[in-house]
Every structure is written in C-alpha cells, then in structure tokens.
Amino acid sequence: MAERDDPHLVETTLSRQELLRGHFLHVVREQVALPSGAEASREFVIHPGAVMIVPLLDDGRVVLERQYRHPMGRVMIEFPAGKLDPGEDRLECARRELQEETGYTAREWALAGQLHPVISYSTEFIDIWFARGLSAGTRRLDEEEFLDVFAATPQQLLDWCRDGTVTDAKTLIAMLWLQNVLAGTWQLDWRP
Structure with missing residues (x-):
C-alpha cells in the first residue's frame, strides 16, 4: 500500500x-x-543502505561469519553483509562484500528482496542477495575487520535461529527467505 x-x-x-x-x-x-x-x-x-549475501555452497551448506559486534558486546553469527559506498551499484557491492569478507566469488546472483531492519530510528535498507556457483579465493578484510568464515547446513542455521544463538535481524530474515526458497515456495531470478 x-x-x-x-x-x-x-x-x-x-x-x-x-x-x-x-x-x-x-x-x-x-x-x-x-x-x-x-x-x-x-x-x-x-544510513546509505547495505547488502547482505546468502552464499550457497554446492553441497547445500551456506557460508556464514562469526564477528564481534561491539554494541552487543559479543560475537554474532551472521550472513556476509556490508554498507554501500556512495554511488555504488548494489550488485557490485554484494560481489565486493562477498569476496572481501569470505574470499568467495559467485557465478550466479539473485536479488531476493529488501528489508528495513530498524524502521523506528533509521533509514537503513538492506538488499538480500543470494549467490551460488561459489569459488573459493583470498579474503581482503578491511584493516579494522576481524571475522571467522564457516559453513553450516540450513537446518543448523534454523536451529540456531530458534534457540537464540542467532539474533541478528538480517540473518533471521535471510533464514526466512532461505527456508522458502529451499521449499520451492519463493522463486529467485538467477543471473550471471
């Protein structure tokens, strides 16, 4: 509306x-x-906006990160994400963030949707991108960025969302998308 x-x-x-x-x-x-x-x-x-990537490995697992988030005072599990640079194309930002944070590049991409994580006090939006056909490479973390990259099954991630291990809003929303995509309920338009 x-x-x-x-x-x-x-x-x-x-x-x-x-x-x-x-x-x-x-x-x-x-x-x-x-x-x-x-x-x-x-x-x-x-906020200038951001992107989040749901990287799908060929074996069915997803790529996640563990990163200390200072405002929360703890290490959080989340999907790779990052802020848009001024004038940056959103898909290019997703490609850049995936490679910089995880080392992976993707053969195919699909824009799933957009979320607004804190509508009561921020203009922030986050584009939700899915990536598949992943190839491992070298990470290029920012000087002040420290994170671990790991893979988990969608079921493991769903369990962590349910038991409170994962509380990051963007990752919870991405799990909703992932669950529906894997069930065939929501379709993605893949492109190179």
Missing part, C-alpha cells in the same frame, strides 16, 4: 537539525506536523 493511500497517517517534516555526523553515523532531529495538526520531534539515523 502506498503513502498516497494513507494521508491520515503521514507526518510532514517542518525542519531538520543535524545532531551528529560521524565517520559512520549521521543522526538528525526533525520537527514534524502530525496528521492531527500537532507537532512532534523525530530523531533518526540516516
């Missing part, structure tokens, strides 16, 4: 104030007019 169908729900921006512009985060506060005519304040993060 489009916004034009919901004018009674739409807020209108009256002004914007920049609160923080860091290396990664850009935080703003907007004064908005509510549908009732009253005013309210909204603070949120402006």
